[in-house]
Amino acid sequence: MASGASATTFAPWDDPNEAPLIRIENVTKRFGDFTAVDDISLDIYRREFFALLGPSGCGKTTLMRMLAGFEIPTEGRITIDGQDMAGVPPNKRAVNMMFQSYALFPHLSVWDNIAFGLRRDGLPKDKVEARVEEMLKLVQLQKFSKRKPHQISGGQRQRVALARSLAKAPKLLLLDEPLGALDRKLREETQFELMDIQEKTGTTFVIVTHDQEEAMTVASRVAVMDQGRLIQVATPPVIYESPNSVYVADFLGDASFFDGTVRRSDGCYELTWAEGQPPIRAKSAHGFTDGQTAHYAIRPEKVEIHADKPADDNVMQGRVVDIGYLGNLSTYHVELGNGQIIKAQSFNTERDTRRRFTWDDPVWVNWTDACGVLLEK
Template sequence: MAEPVFAPWADPNEKPLIQFKGVTKRFGDFVAIDNLTQDIFAQEFFALLGPSGCGKTTMMRMLAGFETPTEGQILIAGQDMAGVPPNKRAVNMMFQSYALFPHLSVAENIAFGLKREGMPKGNIDDRVKEMLRLTRLERFAQRKPHQISGGQRQRVALARSLAKAPKLLLLDEPLGALDAKLRQQTQFELMDIQEKTGTTFVIVTHDQEEAMTVASRVAVMDEGRIMQVATPAEIYEQPNSVYVADFIGDVNIIEGTATPEGKGYDVAWAEGQRPFHAETDKSFSKDQRCFLAMRPEKVAISTDEPEARNRVQGKIIDIAYLGNLSTYHVELPGGTMMKAQTANTRRLSRRALTWEDQVWLSWTDTAAVMLEG
């Protein structure tokens, strides 16, 4: 039998662990969070994604209790958090700097919060052992933070945050200090640990790849508002706005005007050019301004004219060779630029295409997402 898909947000009987209800946060005249309502469910790995200054860290700090909402309510497990100090919340926060105590060993760092709570020594030892095992740090228990690598320090901070068994762990750009390869490895470790402990994780990041890798759902933010909340696949394949389409991954965005045609719309995009065609469930009126958002990997490139309804000729202006992929930047009539991507499956294959070549781009009727202007 197939494993049931984890999607508590789709079940009307599920109670959320976290509820933001009409939350606004102002700093003087600046509105950091603008009337935000959002539910987060137990055992989710929820990512807050957006550019600097979009309000994602403010949201997290309000959850932790370091900031108070100007208006609205935040509930955790049904309890209003107004006036509940950070140390009385079933929440722990892991900071970007890790903030480990340099003079304490790895094991002592992990035990620190438990000692402060007055947990009996035997229980502390058991819990520290469990955390060392979970984060694969048993061999490093007696070392000091400066004697281990950045990735290991990151895991110590995680073990310390999880030692108190919080209902909710907040991670603020937790992998920011790691190099690319280690980041990738650590993302999978984080997912593994989150699954094993069943703790709800909320991560703040401006790295879209990270959000798309680790999260059960991603909230894309802009100027204190959540623009779209969905699974990584939905955000990538079905963005609800030009902002979200543009923020996530590489995308072609072509502006035009819509005319109903068959199962979808013809989109006029340049004087004297054949319109593009897109199928969509959305409704557009005749001559309504619209945008086609299309991922480069859905655009085929060839030297011969293809049979596809959506085809256009252009000239290769630039080629980015990324090892496993090549991205071709193609100038269309009227100056519009489009990107097409091909997988380099064979060594030095497809080198027939080069700068200044005239090529054809084509795609299916369902490849583009049609968005309102």
Template sequence: MAQTVFAPWDDPQAKPLIQFRNVTKRFGDFTAIENLTQDIYEKEFFSLLGPSGCGKTTLMRMLAGFENVTEGQILIAGQDMANVPPNKRAVNMMFQSYALFPHLSVWENIAFGLKREGKPKAEIEARVDEMLRLTRLVKFAKRKPHQISGGQRQRVALARSLAKAPKLLLLDEPLGALDKKLRQDTQFELMDIQEKTGTTFVIVTHDQEEAMTVSSRVAVMDEGRIIQVATPAQIYEAPNCVYVADFIGEVNIIDGSATREGDGYRIAWAEGQEPFVAKTPSSFSDGQRCHIAIRPEKVAISADRPDDMANAVEGQIIDIAYLGNISTYHVKLGNGQMIKAQAANTRRLSRRSFTWEDRVWLSWTDTAAVVLES
């Protein structure tokens, strides 16, 4: 049975849970968010991704009600949030620091918000027990925060945030304090919890790997604007500009000029070098400046010139980054351009084909690169 794909943003009938309408936020002379319009749908795991200072945390704080909008509107479930204080919004925010009460047990930390709302004792107990099971913390219920690990504290903060069953949970760099291995494990736990509760998650992160792993969609931000919103696969395979291509993962960017040939383009890129060949849905006029963006894993490396590839170029290995499962070769071409090529390490180290200063051929197909406007 085919699984239905979750993509409410492609459904004209779907009503967004969150609507940013022409939102601008200024701090004095500084514009943190500029005329931003974006919809986020129920049950989405939506990531705001970008470098420090791009406006992602400001956007989240406005959503939570900790900052006021200078211009424009933010709607949650169709209601304008202009005069709705943070505690009256169906929103909860989980901070990077987790902000747990050190003198309270795990159980009491999770129960805290429910007790403040004056919920009946039996209801609180049932809800806290449910949250402990969901976050796999049952056996730590009586412990204090200092008696559990960083990953467990992160789950306590998550359980406490979800206890009040918010429509929307905002997570500000929630895994920033965890080491890499734990962060990866916790990403899958977050996805699992989000799926089980059906809560809409909006996460702020500068970690591309995190955004690409957990999200239904990623919004790549720069200087207060959203540059591209798409699924992780689309962002990676079909970036809409050099900034997005360069921000996500490793990429080779080569400058050139396009000339139409058949159903593709020839890209002139260096004096005396054979032009590259690329197929692209984008249109370019003859001679138009462009960039080709190609991921290192799409570049093959070989000792001899391959016969069956649309693009082949010779160079010398300058550097090798060995990452266990893959090696990245930094290859210098005749014109000084550096290109990275990745190969899986299927053989033992002693039996590898290439080493430093070897002359090699790099090649790729005519559909491997994305052609972007200058």
């Protein structure tokens, strides 16, 4: 169940009595001297829409291929629904995989593409027909059942591949960059279609993607990976608002960073980060000792920009050195007195082509002590 669904009531990972569908225990995969997956342990639950997120070469696809049975772990164990997958070939697992290329048969109709796996399993003709019609209805392609793949759009081909993958009712569906071939607008539309289909079928989905927005939109939980390791596993709001490291804060979304030392002050921490600059006040549930080195991350949408000095916890003066106009909002790059750049965003709520601020304007930026996050690493 994706984050857009009833995420407040769906949290099996918080229930100690809930058994995971997939259990990955201390799994490592080496190719010669190269370690692609490094000692990963992870539980994924029934009905989850789980995202493996990270840059190219981080190990996410290798991990997915081990779930599918196309790669064998060098060390560790993978169980699916309580069954150890050691020695179980791909065609004997209750798992299906949908590839980025879709891999549809060009000479077969949409109907026959969906029916292919069911027929190969020897299912009776009436059951094949009933299941294919059910899948066509699920992906809303009844009108296109007689067409060949080249006679339908990219988004429709993606739905055919999804219907074919779901036709055999797998316990687990693996999606390898499934929307990568679609243009931006169609990709965004298809994300919501995927969420709706996943919720209707109740199938556990695991998606591999390098697209942060895609992972944040569709997933119930996100696993951020880097260099074969899990860096953080959490729900999209927790990953975004409470990253556990500079790497996660920087990889997921946009942020400005300040490095310095911290000390306790009036129930908050003060980060001393540059000579001649006011300290940054920050609340943190994580404990720091006085004098400890820390990193501070602040998202641009949390930073306000003003012509006059505001009254707030964190107030700094600078000048606008760059502007990014994105239609619905503008991002201002503000250079502070010591040369540090901080980003501030404002929504363009009125239909006016004149910006509030322009290049070289002197401005003030501010935010409250609860807006940013202090990080140890």
